[in-house]
Amino acid sequence: MGANTATPKPRSAAASPYLRGYLEHLSNERRLSRHTVDSYARDIAALFALTEGTPLKQVQVHQVRRGVAQLHGRGLDGRTLARMLSAWRGFFHYLARDHGFEQNPCVGIRPPRAAKRLPHALSPDEAGRLMEISATDPLAVRDKAMMELFYSSGLRLSELTSLAHDDVNFRDATLRVTGKGAKTRIVPVGRFALAALEVWLPVRGGLARPDEKALFVGRDGAALGPRAVQARLKHWALRLGLADKVHPHALRHSFASHLLQSSGDLRAVQEMLGHSSISTTQVYTHLDFQHLAKAYDAAHPRAKKKS
Numbered sequence: 108m109g110a111n112t113a114t115p116k117p118r119s120a121a122a123s124p125y126l127r128g129y130l131e132h133l134s135n136e137r138r139l140s141r142h143t144v145d146s147y148a149r150d151i152a153a154l155f156a157l158t159e160g161t162p163l164k165q166v167q168v169h170q171v172r173r174g175v176a177q178l179h180g181r182g183l184d185g186r187t188l189a190r191m192l193s194a195w196r197g198f199f200h201y202l203a204r205d206h207g208f209e210q211n212p213c214v215g216i217r218p219p220r221a222a223k224r225l226p227h228a229l230s231p232d233e234a235g236r237l238m239e240i241s242a243t244d245p246l247a248v249r250d251k252a253m254m255e256l257f258y259s260s261g262l263r264l265s266e267l268t269s270l271a272h273d274d275v276n277f278r279d280a281t282l283r284v285t286g287k288g289a290k291t292r293i294v295p296v297g298r299f300a301l302a303a304l305e306v307w308l309p310v311r312g313g314l315a316r317p318d319e320k321a322l323f324v325g326r327d328g329a330a331l332g333p334r335a336v337q338a339r340l341k342h343w344a345l346r347l348g349l350a351d352k353v354h355p356h357a358l359r360h361s362f363a364s365h366l367l368q369s370s371g372d373l374r375a376v377q378e379m380l381g382h383s384s385i386s387t388t389q390v391y392t393h394l395d396f397q398h399l400a401k402a403y404d405a406a407h408p409r410a411k412k413k414s
Contacts, residue, residue: 125163126151129201150194153178163202168212171195179219188218229353229361234258236347237358238299245310246326250339252300252307253323257355259300260284261362261380264333264355270322272311275304286381294379 130148133139139147157174158166175188183191195213202208229237238258240251257267266284274283275296282296296304314328315321321330337354344353363380 125202125206126155126198128205129198132201132205146190147194147197150191151198153191154195154198164208166212168216171212172216175216175218185219192216192218227357227360228364229349229357231365233349234358234361234365237344237349237353239347240343242303242306245314246339248303248307248310249323249331250343252303253336254340254343254358255300255303256282256296257358258362259297260294261359261366262294262355263287263359263381264336266381267355268321268323268331268333268336271320272308272315272322273320274322277301277305284381290381292379292381 126148129151130144133144133147134141154171154174157177158170161170175192178188178191179185192213196211199208199211199213203211238251238254240247240254242248242251253267256262260282262284263286266286269285270282276282280296280298280301281293283291284294285291311322311324314326315324316328319328319330323331323336325331325335340353340355340358359380366375366379
């Protein structure tokens with residue numbers, strides 16, 4: 108039998124008034140939804156159970172840390188524990204503000220690191236099929252250019268929707284992208300994406316409002332939003348017979364994976380993705396073991412066979 112991870116009820120009537128007051132604060136002052144308030148209630152009930160027998164004012168950091176370790180041992184992952192710790196910190200902050208508590212024993216405690224969940228990467232054949240959009244109408248022309256650009260340059264969804272029509276440099280085959288933290292980077296654009304953009308720009312000229320700068324616009328001539336892009340990608344994935352869920356982040360991941368597998372240049376992929384840390388790129392782009400083994404055998408002095 109697996110470990111019981113069900114959240115227990117609050118420990119005693121003495122603790123319940125504090126909890127009721129906090130839940131009322133969340134509902135009435137912070138205007139959180141009923142679902143969110145119920146989630147807070149379950150998380151704080153777990154705190155009550157973990158500190159059973161200790162008055163709330165006397166709960167110490169080591170008790171909270173031990174409680175987190177116990178919950179982790181029962182199978183709760185880092186993301187869940189991070190959420191619970193956030194709820195506990197907020198609860199003690201409320202107790203300090205409204206009930207004179209002098210310490211917050213949850214401050215400074217970190218949950219176990221959550222495992223990185225990588226999006227599904229399309230195979231090169233699947234990515235190629237997704238680009239086979241029949242550009243028979245203005246929206247299809249636009250969608251083909253968007254899909255090609257996603258896969259060609261590894262863009263984030265927010266980066267694609269914030270592109271201006273003059274961010275494309277056809278002469279240099281590059282694209283000016285504004286990423287996280289308003290950082291600008293220049294990324295290469297492949298020939299298929301450039302060809303699709305050359306077809307789209309005249310069509311865009313007939314749709315876009317006079318003062319609209321966005322590269323991709325809708326029927327109304329206004330900039331295309333993230334939800335619309337996601338919906339169009341889903342539409343084409345289903346229409347082209349791709350069974351797996353296809354979303355913009357999967358195309359970005361496919362770009363990084365395929366480029367890294369073919370080039371092995373982690374630094375270049377990092378720069379093109381706009382990652383500030385190469386460790387993010389290492390997690391984001393899963394190298395298969397054979398590729399790593401070949402790189403090790405070719406480069407490491409201890410791996411080279413003696414002649």
